[in-house]
Amino acid sequence: MPFPPGITVHPELAPYLADLPPYADAFQDIAATRERFRKLLAATPADRTGVRSRRYDLPREDGSTLTVEVYRPDGIEDAEGSPPGGALPAVLHFHGGGYAIGRPLPGQDKTALALCRELPAVLVSVEYRLAPEHRYPAGVEDCYRALEWTAGQAAALGVDAGRIAVTGNSAGGGLSAAVALMTRDRGGPALAYQSMCVPDVDDRVAAEPLPADAEDVPVPWINSLRTMHRTWQHYLPRGAAADAYAAAARAEDLTGLPPAYVLVCDLDPLRDTGLAYARRLMDAGVQVTVRNVPGAWHGFELHAPRTRLAREMTAHWTEHLRAALYPCAAGD
Secondary structure (H helix, E strand, O other), rough: OOOOOOOOOOOOOOHOOOOOOOOOOOOHHHHHHHHHHHHHHOOOOOOOEEEEEEEEEEEOOOOOOEEEEEEEEOOOOHHHHHHHOOOEEEEEEEEEOOOOOOOOOOOOOOHHHHHHHOOEEEEEOOOOOOOOOOOOOHHHHHHHHHHHHHHOOOHHHHHEEEEEEEEOOOOOHHHHHHHHHHHHHOOOOOOOEEEEEOOOOOHHHHHHHOOOHHOOOHHHHHHHHHHHHHHHHHHOOOOOOOOOOHHHHOOOOOOOOOOEEEEEEEEEHHHHHHHHHHHHHHHOOOOEEEEEEEEEOOOOHHHHOOOOOHHHHHHHHHHHHHHHHHHHHHOO
16 A cells, blocks of 8 residues: 655554554544543553642633643642742643544643653643534634633742743644634733644645545555544534634734744645644744654554654654743753
């Protein structure tokens, strides 16, 4: 099964191809997909060593609540009015999952836990509303609300309001890009950094036709492309066109945005749109670090987490996030 022209699988990942599951439409039965994901997470509890967390319910204008979970390293106490020198940076983590699934179990956001320990930082895991029950702009407005709350509660959370970043993978990367645009346009809290891994930033990828020989295209490629089609069908309101806060690549002006990190994978239909967005950020005067993972597919680290390629990828984006939040230490 050849990949699209010019692209080959990384030798370290080749043994994993045979074990990949066949394509399954995650959107056909959203409730069942979410339940399968919940059971998968419950089967492998996260490592909470050195980290504690607390959940908060934030009121929305309609009377409902948005839940966020705040992870902090052990030994860092809530300190009302604590001086900036004793505060930690904060990172808002927006989970992936096609804007429809992927919500971590309470206290089990593995990305937040790992970053909390390794940066270190206060991590805010945002349980934004999911499509298709809550289509755009519900999810991204929740993410922006969480940013406002984090900045407003910085002293109580022991957070340095001058060092707040956003990060996410796939749909979470798209939400990170959108929140950066929103806070710039609305005069909201300043962001120190936006870290976007395999970001879903352009709905136009869903307009690309599926190959006529789709059944002969390798699983990593066609799974991702089919899923992108379904993702945008469920995320956007029926019949509505995407704007810049739905798909950041639609933004006409990218000036004045915070420094960015964009990670893409060779065998991912989101690669070209991610690279194009990174280039436009550069052209707008934004400092951007770009990383391409050769011969890897979207979410490959879930199937091959112990490979050198997966470990190097995680270390790279984590270190760049750390350097952005601890610029003095990075320059020592």
